[in-house]
Amino acid sequence: MLMDLAQTLDSLHDAWLEAALEALAQGEATRVGLRPQLERFYELLRQAAASGDPAWLDSIVYLWVWSQTVTDLDSEVITIAEALQRLIEVTIQVARERLTEGENLEFITALMPYWLHMLEYAANQEMRAQLDHTTAELERVQRELERLDKSKSDFISVAAHELKTPLTLIEGYAAMLRDVLEGAAPETLREQTRPFLEGIFRGSKRIREIVDDLVDVSLLDNNMLKLSFQPLWLGQIFRSLTDELAPVLEERRLTLKVHRFPGSERLIFGDVERLQQVFRNLLTNAIKYTPDGGRITVDGRLLPGFVEVWVADTGIGIAPEDQHIIFDKFGRLGDPQTHSSGKTRFKGGGPGLGLAIARGIVEAHGGSIWVESPGYDEEKCPGSTFHVLLPLREEPPDESGKSGIFSKLAAYLKKGE
Incomplete structure (x- = not known):
């Protein structure tokens, strides 16, 4: 029975290859590149049938799964398991066209264990590949988030430092202007300028609070906050x-x-x-x-x-x-x-x-x-x-x-x- 299955596969080889290329390849360039892969797949399927060991198919399935690019894993391209399903459909169609009803039923029944093993193995490998890809992507995103967080922390630290000097100048000159006005300016001028000075002091006080908060955040980000117990x-x-x-x-x-x-x-x-x-x-x-x-x-x-x-x-x-x-x-x-x-x-x-x-x-x-x-x-x-x-x-x-x-x-x- 095992030799009969291998011989039947031999008899269907040419028709199967053309039908498989038609089902999976779009364009002549794709057909040329895909033909050796399908030839290798069919040869391994024949060896599996001849030996009775479905594991012969593992190597080609493994190669296909792990040859996928990041773009393939991220895109809507069909999975390897889906491609194998199409090859199974092609095999059923070719057998139906070239074998008698009884031969076809016996052929499909004999191939069933190989297909099931192949699909299960492909699904497991694709799950592992997708998991590895997702893990790598999460690690990349984590690194990017850490980089952005460090950039933000560096910006906060620099901004807080650079704002301190001009803010101190504003506060100092505003205080000096107030003292000059209070000491020598006419009462009318003092009354007119007092609201403006108060506005400057309120604004600079609020900026000082924000700068102090930025400094504190920078200290916390860099584990430099010192507590005085x-x-x-x-x-x-x-x-x-x-x-x-x-x-x-x-x-x-x-x-x-x-x-x-x-x-x-x-x-x-x-x-x-x-x-x-x-x-x-x-x-x-x-x-x-x-x-x-x-x-x-x-x-x-x-x-x-x-x-x-x-x-x-x-x-x-x-x-x-x-x-x-x-x-x-x-x-x-x-x-x-x-x-x-x-x-x-x-x-x-x-x-x-x-x-x-x-x-x-x-x-x-x-x-x-x-x-x-x-x-x-x-x-x-x-x-x-x-x-x-x-x-x-x-x-x-x-x-x-x-x-x-x-x-x-x-x-x-x-x-x-």
């Missing part, structure tokens, strides 16, 4: 921020309620200025996205080894799909063109660095930060809650023997609590 009380930080933000809260008719939560008056170690920056950014963010007349609440709790603080608001909320974006650099939501001007106005604009900086500072302390919100709705205002988890450090990291000094100071301060 000192004794602190979270409650004191919030009392200071409440006084600082009081004018804005009054202007926006917002209510800020800071609870005396477990751990708020417990002495811990951290960078006071940086943690104040974190909670200032969170409170400012709550002010920005809470409509006038809304409420902001600060509360917390003690956990084993940690203190958790949350800042909740009655603002417009954040859509679930956007809740991971807001902690990225320049991670602003919505269309910037629809944002109002001003750092603390409702939906006020900004570079989108505050929450990214907050995350970097919190993580540098060994903590974590995240947000919860039912969703985004400017009418129902479901609100958002930002959580900060900080380690309960009872002494700072040991740096050049400072730990012992701070431990003694902490013990002294705890006695007075």
Whole structure:
């Protein structure tokens, strides 16, 4: 039976080759290039039939699969498995035309195991090839993203550095001009120029804040942020921020309620200025996205080894799909063109660095930060809650023997609590 199958294949060779070229090749040049490949395929099919081992076909299928170019894998070109399916259809058609009905049925039945093996092997190899290609493409995209991120970080660093000098000049000359006008100019001239000078000072102050944020982002990107661990009380930080933000809260008719939560008056170690920056950014963010007349609440709790603080608001909320974006650099939501001007106005604009900086500072302390919100709705205002988890450090990291000094100071301060 095996020799009969091989002999039948021999008898169908010429007709099969022409039919296969007709089915797969478009144009004479393609036919010339494809003919040796099809000849080799048919010879291996005959050897497989003669030996009874379908594995004879593996080499040609492997060659075809792994010879595909990146363009082939990315395009809509037919797969090798689809091409093999067409060759099977050609074989069935040629056999039907040249064999009797009984011979045809016996021939197709005998070839079935070889075809099934060939298709399964081709599918597996193509899956591996596609997986390798996809993995390589993902790695290429990852490298490109890392390159772009580094370019952005380099730009931020250079921009922050280059803006500092002219900004200092603007601030200095504006102060000198104010002093000259206040000292020698007529009252009328002083009154006329005062609004312009105040505008310069406000604008330069805002630019200074943005430049400082750019510097902080650059430090975080390059792992150069240095923390100065000192004794602190979270409650004191919030009392200071409440006084600082009081004018804005009054202007926006917002209510800020800071609870005396477990751990708020417990002495811990951290960078006071940086943690104040974190909670200032969170409170400012709550002010920005809470409509006038809304409420902001600060509360917390003690956990084993940690203190958790949350800042909740009655603002417009954040859509679930956007809740991971807001902690990225320049991670602003919505269309910037629809944002109002001003750092603390409702939906006020900004570079989108505050929450990214907050995350970097919190993580540098060994903590974590995240947000919860039912969703985004400017009418129902479901609100958002930002959580900060900080380690309960009872002494700072040991740096050049400072730990012992701070431990003694902490013990002294705890006695007075």
